[in-house]
Amino acid sequence: MDDVLGLGPLLASTIRFATPLGFAALGGLFSERSGVVNIALEGMMLISAFAGVVGSYASGSALVGLATGLAAGLLIGLVHAAVSVSLQADQIISGTAINLLALGGTGFLMETVFGSGGTSPRVSAFDPVRIPGLADIPIIGEALFNQSVLVYLLYLLVPLTVFVLRRTRFGLRLRATGEVPEAVDTAGISVVRMRYAGVALSGMLAALGGVYLSMGVALSGMLAALGGVYLSMSLLSAFTENMTLGRGFIALAALIFGRWTPVGAIGAALLFGLAQALVVTRGSDVPIPQEFVAMFPYVLTIIALATFGGRAVAPAASGKPYRKE
Amino acid sequence: MDTRPAEAPDAPPPPRRPAAEVVRRQLGAAGRALVFPAVAAVLAFAVGAVVILATGQDVGAAYSALFRGGFGSAGAWGRTLLNATPLIFTGLAVALPFRAGLFNIGGEGQLYLGAIAAVWVATTLGGPAPLVVIAAIVAAGLAGFLWGAIPGALKGLGAHEVITTIMLNFIAINLVTWLALNPLAGASATPGTGSVADPVRLARLGAGLGRAHWGLLLGLVAAVIAYLVIWRTARGFAIRAVGLAPEAARYAGIPVAVNGLLAIALGGLFAGIGGGIEVLGVYGRVSIPFVANLGFNGIGVALLGRNHPAGVVLGAIFFGGLAAGAQEMQFAADVPLDLADVLLAVVLLFVTATGIAELLIGRRARALVDGTTLGRGLAG
Numbered sequence: 001m002d003d004v005l006g007l008g009p010l011l012a013s014t015i016r017f018a019t020p021l022g023f024a025a026l027g028g029l030f031s032e033r034s035g036v037v038n039i040a041l042e043g044m045m046l047i048s049a050f051a052g053v054v055g056s057y058a059s060g061s062a063l064v065g066l067a068t069g070l071a072a073g074l075l076i077g078l079v080h081a082a083v084s085v086s087l088q089a090d091q092i093i094s095g096t097a098i099n100l101l102a103l104g105g106t107g108f109l110m111e112t113v114f115g116s117g118g119t120s121p122r123v124s125a126f127d128p129v130r131i132p133g134l135a136d137i138p139i140i141g142e143a144l145f146n147q148s149v150l151v152y153l154l155y156l157l158v159p160l161t162v163f164v165l166r167r168t169r170f171g172l173r174l175r176a177t178g179e180v181p182e183a184v185d186t187a188g189i190s191v192v193r194m195r196y197a198g199v200a201l202s203g204m205l206a207a208l209g210g211v212y213l214s215m216g217v218a219l220s221g222m223l224a225a226l227g228g229v230y231l232s233m234s235l236l237s238a239f240t241e242n243m244t245l246g247r248g249f250i251a252l253a254a255l256i257f258g259r260w261t262p263v264g265a266i267g268a269a270l271l272f273g274l275a276q277a278l279v280v281t282r283g284s285d286v287p288i289p290q291e292f293v294a295m296f297p298y299v300l301t302i303i304a305l306a307t308f309g310g311r312a313v314a315p316a317a318s319g320k321p322y323r324k325e
Numbered sequence: 326m327d328t329r330p331a332e333a334p335d336a337p338p339p340p341r342r343p344a345a346e347v348v349r350r351q352l353g354a355a356g357r358a359l360v361f362p363a364v365a366a367v368l369a370f371a372v373g374a375v376v377i378l379a380t381g382q383d384v385g386a387a388y389s390a391l392f393r394g395g396f397g398s399a400g401a402w403g404r405t406l407l408n409a410t411p412l413i414f415t416g417l418a419v420a421l422p423f424r425a426g427l428f429n430i431g432g433e434g435q436l437y438l439g440a441i442a443a444v445w446v447a448t449t450l451g452g453p454a455p456l457v458v459i460a461a462i463v464a465a466g467l468a469g470f471l472w473g474a475i476p477g478a479l480k481g482l483g484a485h486e487v488i489t490t491i492m493l494n495f496i497a498i499n500l501v502t503w504l505a506l507n508p509l510a511g512a513s514a515t516p517g518t519g520s521v522a523d524p525v526r527l528a529r530l531g532a533g534l535g536r537a538h539w540g541l542l543l544g545l546v547a548a549v550i551a552y553l554v555i556w557r558t559a560r561g562f563a564i565r566a567v568g569l570a571p572e573a574a575r576y577a578g579i580p581v582a583v584n585g586l587l588a589i590a591l592g593g594l595f596a597g598i599g600g601g602i603e604v605l606g607v608y609g610r611v612s613i614p615f616v617a618n619l620g621f622n623g624i625g626v627a628l629l630g631r632n633h634p635a636g637v638v639l640g641a642i643f644f645g646g647l648a649a650g651a652q653e654m655q656f657a658a659d660v661p662l663d664l665a666d667v668l669l670a671v672v673l674l675f676v677t678a679t680g681i682a683e684l685l686i687g688r689r690a691r692a693l694v695d696g697t698t699l700g701r702g703l704a705g
Contacts, residue, residue, distance in 0.1 A: 104666025
């Protein structure tokens with residue numbers, strides 16, 4: 001069957017745009033479900049994107065980069081938890097502080113580690129891995145199953161998150177902590193510990209999104225898959241200052257749009273990814289200045305929030321520091 | 326309240342002079358207000374010291390260069406005040422909406438739009454220079470006001486202002502980039518708009534203060550106006566009521582959405598004027614890329630200044646000095662400039678942490694926390 005409409009490349013591009021959003025949205029889910037608003041997703045992604053590149057640069061191995069990226073995400077998650085849960089700072093302000101820390105900190109570390117700001121040296125990244133059989137499905141096979149291992153990890157994490165939240169004791173306790181922390185406390189479960197767990201998981205999931213951004217796809221793979229439009233994407237195997245460009249916030253919007261459920265959040269991430277892929281792959285047919293093309297994901301996010309944000313139901317205790325009385 | 330009887334039988338204490346009493350109370354209030362910022366600043370410098378040590382530099386040398394570069398001479402003060410000028414405006418842009426319980430992270434975009442509006446008016450409008458300056462600043466404020474009204478209106482539709490203001494920043498930056506490179510493009514070799522004619526620029530303060538300009542005084546005036554609006558008008562009362570207790574305000578017939586919208590639009594007005602004054606006082610044009618992070622740094626300024634206009638001015642001078650000193654620190658002690666941003670972020674991280682103050686001064690700390698809080702989740 002011939003892909004006359006170019007659906008395969010469009011789907012492949014959609015997946016690439018949606019993946020960092022999907023990881024971060026799942027990250028936001030764990031934090032919010034535990035009752036901690038996570039505005040810091042953006043900063044967590046940015047720091048992890050940098051830490052991953054440093055790890056990969058130092059070792060020559062993308063896997064080591066993944067580990068250092070995850071460690072950075074965990075660390076920043078623990079900082080957010082320590083400040084907003086233990087020290088009871090305003091969660092939104094603490095998150096904003098982490099975002100600014102990520103921006104200034106990665107700038108500082110670029111100078112310290114690589115000797116100059118801007119863009120890091122190219123590092124080893126995750127090349128696309130073709131899954132035989134599945135990748136042979138007409139039209140969609142190549143798009144879905146000739147991707148980076150990180151994309152496959154995201155495929156697995158979605159059902160896993162549903163299972164953990166719905167079917168495990170941990171998931172039940174986490175959700176209860178975000179809705180009625182008093183009841184969780186009365187049942188003898190530590191609200192503080194559950195919130196630390198939620199925010200730490202959030203940091204590590206956001207880290208996967210960050211690592212995907214900075215080293216998700218090697219340049220050779222990008223060129224082959226996208227045929228020329230790679231330049232308008234930041235998915236290169238290097239770190240660039242402020243490379244997240246608001247994706248952490250778009251992921252939060254996806255989470256809200258998806259009504260704080262894993263499947264909803266991933267669906268919203270895919271929708272945002274599709275919209276962006278459409279603009280990037282088909283945008284050249286319409287004479288729109290590139291600045292307006294670049295505005296598109298942000299405008300879309302606002303429209304999505306303004307249309308559906310009001311009807312969304314957040315975890316009841318989300319945003320409120322918990323104080324034992 | 327002093328409820329002692331006026332005439333005690335034995336050894337009556339001399340009645341305290343009312344004026345002295347008022348001053349003492351005011352100083353006491355100001356002192357208590359400084360607890361959180363002071364704790365946060367000390368912690369930030371401690372974290373900074375660890376970072377400097379980790380990069381193998383001398384903490385003493387680095388911090389003395391930081392102080393010298395920020396406050397050590399008239400020239401240093403000039404650079405500090407130059408940096409502080411836009412931060413007063415972007416700090417007010419956060420402080421005023423905060424009083425209504427809204428967190429405006431959109432100062433960056435509002436400042437960009439103010440800057441481009443000022444350049445547009447200043448380069449196209451003819452007439453006496455002072456009138457053109459005023460028209461340019463009004464245009465800058467109007468642009469910021471309208472851009473700030475958008476997240477206010479969206480809030481009414483259930484879209485949280487933290488996300489919408491960030492999204493609007495990216496939209497504004499792209500819009501200003503397009504405007505500066507297309508309809509307003511100048512003939513200069515560096516990309517950006519044309520330049521504002523010299524008579525339309527803001528004059529320098531002189532007095533050995535280098536490039537610091539009259540925009541600083543406009544910033545101080547703006548802070549006074551913000552104070553009067555918030556604490557001396559019925560509208561300001563409504564805005565504070567909405568921030569402190571939205572349900573009570575609603576019950577009292579104060580429209581929550583309208584006052585929130587107005588507060589964040591007024592915040593945008595200040596950021597827009599800040600952008601206009603920055604181009605009229607410093608750059609004379611909007612170059613692409615334009616100066617970054619003035620809006621974001623306003624968040625730290627406002628929260629360090631506890632969202633009070635006087636605190637915003639002090640916070641702006643503190644961060645202005647930090648940025649000026651960081652240049653000296655990079656030169657003298659080889660510590661990257663970005664450390665100033667790191668210090669700012671760490672201050673912000675700790676400035677609302679009641680837990681730290683509780684550890685230090687016990688439960689009294691809770692009484693010091695301002696009633697206005699943001700933490701209400703992300704749903705509308």
